[in-house]
Amino acid sequence: MMEKPYDILIKTRLGFEKIVANRVREIDGEAIVIPSPKGFKGLVLVKAGSMDPYDLVRRILDEVVEADKVIPIDSVVEARLDAMAEEVARLARERIGSNESFAVRTTRRGRHSFTSIDVNVVVGDAVRKATGASVNLRYPDKIVLVEIIADKALLSIQPGSIEWHKMSPEKKDLRRLFSRITVVQMPYLGPRESIIAMGKRIGREVQNFEVRELVIAPIGLVDAVQLKLFIDSVLEGIESRYEVQKKSYPHKPHKVPVYVMDLHQFVRERGDEVLIVFEPEGRYIGELVDELYDKVLKTRKRVNLLFGSREGIPLGVYRYADLVVDIAPGITLSTDYAAAAGLIALATVLYNRL
Secondary structure, eight states: OOOOOOSEEEEEOTTOHHHHHHHHHHHOTTOEEEESGGGOTTEEEEEOSSSOHHHHHHHHHHHOTTEEEEEEOOEEEESOHHHHHHHHHHHHHHHOOTTOEEEEEEEEESOOSSOHHHHHHHHHHHHHHHHOOEEOSSSOSEEEEEEEETTEEEEEEEEGGGSOOSSOTTSOOTHHHHTTEEEEEOOOOSSHHHHHHHHHHHHHHHHHHTOSEEEEOOOSSOOHHHHHHHHHHHHHHHHHHHHHHHHHOSSOOOOOOEEEOOHHHHHHHTTTSEEEEEEEEEEEGGGOHHHHIIIIISOOSOEEEEEOOSSOSOHHHHTTOSEEEESSTTOOOOHHHHHHHHHHHHHHHHGGGO
C-alpha cells in the first residue's frame, strides 16, 4: 500500500468537473482538488486540507448537488491484480463480517492487461477467502469499490445501501398487472399531422407499459384514409419503443399486438369480461379502490380499459361497463396521454394490494 494521496473520489456529469471542484474548495479552502484527473472526464479527486476527510464527505453530500457519487477512499495501490487483491483482503478483514454478503464493483479507466471482470473475480475471491462472506451481486450488505485511474487503483468498502436500484426487493413488478390489461382506444381522426402525432404517441405509450393488447375501436362509418394513417402511426410508435426496450431491458419485452374492431361490437363480444370506461363523467378513481381491487385484481377475467378520443366513449356503453372512472376531475386529458395516465393511476391506487 502506498501513502494515500487522495481521500475522496467524486463522480459527476461530464462538463461539471470544474464546478464541483470549485464548490469543494469553498467548503475546504486548503483541500487539494483535481478535476478530470489524467484527462478522465466526470471525475474529481480530493485530498482533504483542514477538514477531517469524513466530515468533508458529509459536507459535499449535503451541499454539492452536482456531485452524483461521493466515495471515501480507503486505500490506493498500484493497478495490478495481486496488489489490489492483497490490499482489499486486508481492508475486508476489518470491514466485512463472515455473516455478511458482498459484491465487487470495478470501473477501469485506461489501458491494462486485465479487464474489469478479471478484477471482480480476483478481488472477490480474495475477499471471500479473507472473510468467509458470501457473494450477492444484486443486494449485498457491503460493496467493494475498485476505481482504477490509469496506473492507480482507488479502493473503498461501503454499505450496500449506497446503491440506488431500479428494482429493489421491496418494489412490486407492475408488469404482472399490465400484462392482463387490454387498452381499447377510439382512433383520433382529423388533420393529417395531428393524426400522425397522436398515433405515434399512443403507440409508444401502450408499448411502454407492455399491455396485453391494443384494440383500436372506431364507431360506425369512418374515413378509411384517416383510420389507416392512425393505425400506421400507432404501429410505428409501438415499433420505435419496442426497439429501445430490446436494447435496454434485462428481459425480453412483450410487443403489444394491435387489433381493430367496432366499439359497439367489441362491447357486445366482451360483455362477460371486465369493462372499465375512463371518462370525466365517472367517479374519482381514489374513491374506487375497493371496487377496482375486486374487478381488476381478484378476477381471473381479462380487464378492458376503454378510452375515448375527440368525441369520447358513447354514453350507451356506460350501461355495460363495470365502472366509469375519472382520474383527474376538472381536467380534460388529451387523447395521446389518456391511456398512459389511466394506466399509471390504476397502478398507483392498486399498488399496495398487488
